[in-house]
Amino acid sequence: VQLQASGGGLVQAGGSLRLSCAASTHTFSNYAMGWFRQAPGKEREFVAAISWNGGHTIYADSVKGRFTVSRDNAKNTVDLQMNSLKPEDTAVYFCARYSGRYAYIPAVSDMAYWGKGTQVTVSS
Numbered sequence: 001v002q003l004q005a006s007g008g009g010l011v012q013a014g015g016s017l018r019l020s021c022a023a024s025t026h027t028f029s030n031y032a033m034g035w036f037r038q039a040p041g042k043e044r045e046f047v048a049a050i051s052w053n054g055g056h057t058i059y060a061d062s063v064k065g066r067f068t069v070s071r072d073n074a075k076n077t078v079d080l081q082m083n084s085l086k087p088e089d090t091a092v093y094f095c096a097r098y099s100g101r102y103a104y105i106p107a108v109s110d111m112a113y114w115g116k117g118t119q120v121t122v123s124s
Contacts (some may be wrong), residue, residue, distance in 0.1 A: 003115030
């Protein structure tokens with residue numbers, strides 16, 4: 001399973017970015033997917049997740065109401081729409097696959113596969 005995140009960049013505070021993660025697997029629709037981020041000097045943290053069919057989503061409190069996770073199983077992609085960005089959102093963002101269908105707030109070690117990250121920088 002290969003996961004490739006894209007869409008990062010530099011944006012001013014209050015702006016928006018849309019991240020996308022493409023999966024190279026025919027079993028994409030069988031698994032929940034998640035987004036994590038890691039800021040310099042900090043541990044990787046959970047951001048958002050979506051269940052196998054898109055029916056259930058969960059978010060970290062720090063992004064709730066600003067970020068939206070979605071997926072397109074026909075295209076094997078999962079997206080993260082980020083609005084009202086803040087400087088504290090600056091981090092490398094990673095997509096990852098769960099081991100099962102249902103999303104929950106996981107430990108980093110729970111995730112089965114990781115993609116390479118994409119840098120998001122929010123200037124004040």
